[in-house]
Each structure stands twice: as C-alpha cells, then as structure tokens.
Amino acid sequence: MTPLPAAGSGATTARAEAAYLGLALGDALGATVEFMTPREIVHHFGVHREIVGGGWLKLRPGQVTDDTSMSLALGEAILANGGSVVPLACAEAFDAWMRRKPVDIGNTVRRNLVAFRQTGVPVAPSSDHDAGNGAAMRVLPVALATLGQSPAAVSAAVQAQAHVTHNNAVSDAVCQFLTLAVQDLLRGCSLAETLSHHLGSLLAVHPELSFRDRPRRENPSGWVVETLQAVLQGLDDGDGFEDCLVDVVNRGGDADTTGAIAGMLAGALHGPQAIPRRWLKALDPGVASQCREQARALLQMAAR
Numbered sequence: 001m002t003p004l005p006a007a008g009s010g011a012t013t014a015r016a017e018a019a020y021l022g023l024a025l026g027d028a029l030g031a032t033v034e035f036m037t038p039r040e041i042v043h044h045f046g047v048h049r050e051i052v053g054g055g056w057l058k059l060r061p062g063q064v065t066d067d068t069s070m071s072l073a074l075g076e077a078i079l080a081n082g083g084s085v086v087p088l089a090c091a092e093a094f095d096a097w098m099r100r101k102p103v104d105i106g107n108t109v110r111r112n113l114v115a116f117r118q119t120g121v122p123v124a125p126s127s128d129h130d131a132g133n134g135a136a137m138r139v140l141p142v143a144l145a146t147l148g149q150s151p152a153a154v155s156a157a158v159q160a161q162a163h164v165t166h167n168n169a170v171s172d173a174v175c176q177f178l179t180l181a182v183q184d185l186l187r188g189c190s191l192a193e194t195l196s197h198h199l200g201s202l203l204a205v206h207p208e209l210s211f212r213d214r215p216r217r218e219n220p221s222g223w224v225v226e227t228l229q230a231v232l233q234g235l236d237d238g239d240g241f242e243d244c245l246v247d248v249v250n251r252g253g254d255a256d257t258t259g260a261i262a263g264m265l266a267g268a269l270h271g272p273q274a275i276p277r278r279w280l281k282a283l284d285p286g287v288a289s290q291c292r293e294q295a296r297a298l299l300q301m302a303a304r
C-alpha cells in the first residue's frame, strides 16, 4: 500500500478546497429545485444543470443556503478555538448565525438553538425524532480540523458539533460515516476503498441505510437516511463531479442538502480540476473565497 499524504500536503489541500467548494456548489445548484419532484424538474428545466438561483427561496444566482453558511460558521468557531470542536463555541456560532436571519433554517436546528438560548446548555436533548440531515450537512469543517487524529478523537469531535442541534443515533452514524469518508477521499483513497473501509460497520448497525440494493431514491426528504441513500447512489453511479451533482439534485426533494453533501464528497474525490468553470464563475465570490480560505486554515491547524 502506498503511504498516504500528510494533512498539509499540496494534493490534500487542493482536494480539501474542492470539497468545500463542492459543498457550496451543490447547495447553490440544488436550492433551485428544492422541494420539486423529478417530474416538475423535467417540466421546468429538462435536466437542471446550471447555477441560476430562484427556487422557493428566490435566491440570487450563486447564492447558498444554510448547508454552506452553517458549515462556515462552524469552521470559524473551530478556528477560533485552536482547532478544537467545543460544544459551547459551536452553539454560540450557530446562535449568532441564526440572529443574522439566514435565508433558510431547519426546524430541528431552530428548535434546539432556541432551547440553547433559554438554557445555555449546548447539547440538544436526545430524541428519536431528530434524524434530520441538519447535522450531517455541516460535517466538513470537523473532518478537516481532525484529519490525522485518532478515531476516538474524530468521533468525539463529530458528536460535539452534531449534538448541538441533533442528538440522535442515526444522525450520529451518518455524521461519523461522512466525516471518515471525506477524510479518506482527502488522503487520496478511491471511492471503492473508502466505501470498503466504512460502509460495512455503518450498515451492520443501521441496515436501513443500505443504498445499492434499493430503487433509485427520488424526492429524498430531510430524513438523513433518504439523504445518504440519494447521495451515495449518485456518487456510486455518477461519472465525475458534474455528473454526480446533476444526478443527485435532479432527484428533487431536499436537493440543496443532497447536493451539498454529494458536492463535498465528489469534490474530495475528483479534486479541483473536475469542477466546472462555469459553476465556479456563478458561485457567490465571497462564499467561494471563504470556502477556500477556511479549508486551508483548518487543514493547517490539523497538521500541527
């Protein structure tokens, strides 16, 4: 087995930037068709493959939603704490983000951030119902900040950020899987290697997350099980970065979040050369530079 590059290597940094840009691009692309069915998408767009804004949120072309803006808020909190994922700092960052009146916000996120305001406790109560994708959509800064750390340390950091709003076993399992998967891809593993490393243990505990033996997941809801199935089917079947994101968002449903998570994984897998230039040109320039800078800063902290 060839030795994998260290956290701060040029190849890993390039893939980390592509993962963060991929998250934002998938969010911006998918938001246009969020809550539409595949049939409605075909009726309006044929195949939806351009970053044009609009959608139910009436976005500007290239504008992103909570998936990207919560990730950036989380990353800032991690950087401000020297690379550590501190629950109180994460909760305060999310609370400050909510006060800025974001364009959209998930119900579970809102409810548990309002509870944090009242109690000061930065851990949501455990709930079987809070298996939405709101914690899974923002794992990337934790994956970058903990690259190269022990499995126990990665796992603790994953839960620390997730439990601020989503304290749920299925959400935890998906957050953990996505974090470890993106870390393997950043180190240069293939998709097959990455899935062989982490899928077996995930499905052993949560067989409902199986995706290969299931029909094409269309209209994925905000339930993290449907999110992961749509993302992994798109990644498994997709031929490159653009093809994967187009496949995933044209499934409709919670398309900004499936797009964001697929974009993160596909960016880490395929690297910056695979990102369409017309999409990068369309992305909000302030968001693009924040994604690039934060990816680099978090990796530098991980390498220390």
Ligand SMILES: [Mg+2]
Pocket: 065, 066, 067, 104, 256, 257
């Ligand atoms: Mg969103």
